[in-house]
Amino acid sequence: MKHFKKLIRPYLIWSxxxxxxxxLLIVLYAFTTGGNSxxxxxxxxxxxxxxxxxxxxxxxxxxxxxxxxxxVICLIIGYPLAYMISRFKEGTQNLLIMLVTIPMxxxxxxxTYAWMNLLADNGIINRFLxxxxxxxxxxxxxxxxxxxxxxxxxxxxxxxxxxxxxxxMDHSLIEAAYDLGxxxxxxxxxxxxxxxxxxxxxxxxxxxxxxxxxxVIPKLLGGGQYVLIGNLIExxxxxxxxxNFGSAISFLLAVIILIAMGIMKRFDKGDx
Numbered sequence: 001m002k003h004f005k006k007l008i009r010p011y012l013i014w015s016x017x018x019x020x021x022x023x024l025l026i027v028l029y030a031f032t033t034g035g036n037s038x039x040x041x042x043x044x045x046x047x048x049x050x051x052x053x054x055x056x057x058x059x060x061x062x063x064x065x066x067x068x069x070x071x072v073i074c075l076i077i078g079y080p081l082a083y084m085i086s087r088f089k090e091g092t093q094n095l096l097i098m099l100v101t102i103p104m105x106x107x108x109x110x111x112t113y114a115w116m117n118l119l120a121d122n123g124i125i126n127r128f129l130x131x132x133x134x135x136x137x138x139x140x141x142x143x144x145x146x147x148x149x150x151x152x153x154x155x156x157x158x159x160x161x162x163x164x165x166x167x168x169m170d171h172s173l174i175e176a177a178y179d180l181g182x183x184x185x186x187x188x189x190x191x192x193x194x195x196x197x198x199x200x201x202x203x204x205x206x207x208x209x210x211x212x213x214x215x216v217i218p219k220l221l222g223g224g225q226y227v228l229i230g231n232l233i234e235x236x237x238x239x240x241x242x243x244n245f246g247s248a249i250s251f252l253l254a255v256i257i258l259i260a261m262g263i264m265k266r267f268d269k270g271d272x
Contacts, residue, residue: 026254029247047248056232056249063228067212070150071158074207077151078158079200083192085159086166097163100156108153112220115149116140119221141223149217154210158203165199166192205260213253229253 033044050056085096103111118124119139126136139145169192177187215230227235229249236246 023254026247026250029244030251033244047244048252050245051248051252059227059232060229062226063212063230066146066150066218066226066228067208069147070154070211071204071208073147073151074155074158075200075204078155078203079162079196082159082162082166082199085163086169093163093167097160100159103153104156108216111153112149112217115145115152116220119145119148140221141225145221146218146226149221150211150214153217154207157206157210161202161206162196162199165196169195202264205264209257209260213257 030047031043031045033042033046051060081100085093085100088096116123120126121136121138121140123140125139129136173191173195174187177191182190212228213230215228215234218226218228218231233246233249233253236242236249240246
């Protein structure tokens with residue numbers, strides 16, 4: 001046991017340096033003034049109050065709406081897909097889940113550039129349409145391109161937790177429901193759907209949080225027209241140089257993430 005404690009010390013030190021210290025700095029900058037060059041120790045709530053200004057509230061609202069749309073589409077596509085995968089034998093399930101997760105092995109930036117190549121005015125899709133004698137469609141820098149990019153990148157995070165809940169389900173309960181006179185719709189609604197809800201909630205939380213916090217996809221597929229929470233944080237730190245306000249936004253986003261993680265943990269306990 002003592003030897004094990006010695007082995008984890010480097011990990012604890014490294015975690016403190018790359019996780020704890022940055023978090024403390026974010027909190028410090030969020031509640032102080034002075035910018036990135038001079039830090040004063042004067043406590044202030046001005047940075048958090050600034051978030052309530054209409055310009056920034058619109059960014060939060062737009063991020064939430066886009067996050068909800070992305071999450072709903074991922075759920076509509078992801079649940080049937082996870083359900084179909086769970087009906088196969090274990091070996092086939094593992095293969096299909098691997099196929100679902102393969103895109104996650106590729107860097108997010110590369111995947112987004114691939115979508116840009118597909119959706120561009122002179123991209124693969126429009127070139128194919130023109131060969132068929134059809135007019136090209138303007139798809140880049142639209143709501144469609146941004147939502148499509150978000151859904152395709154985050155869909156696996158909806159499928160995997162739902163599949164996990166479905167694969168752990170006792171299928172004898174469904175048979176018992178049939179024996180008690182339930183039809184397929186009733187058995188699905190009262191047994192399958194209810195038992196898979198922990199996975200559904202986990203998938204919803206993960207997809208929603210990633211959709212509202214990402215900045216690469218809206219920036220590239222939206223052509224700079226979409227400023228979401230992630231883009232706002234990036235601009236405050238890199239372009240504007242207002243580290244205090246950027247930290248305040250990051251702090252609020254972290255609070256949202258912690259609340260979401262608490263919801264996930266609660267449903268995980270329910271699943272157990």
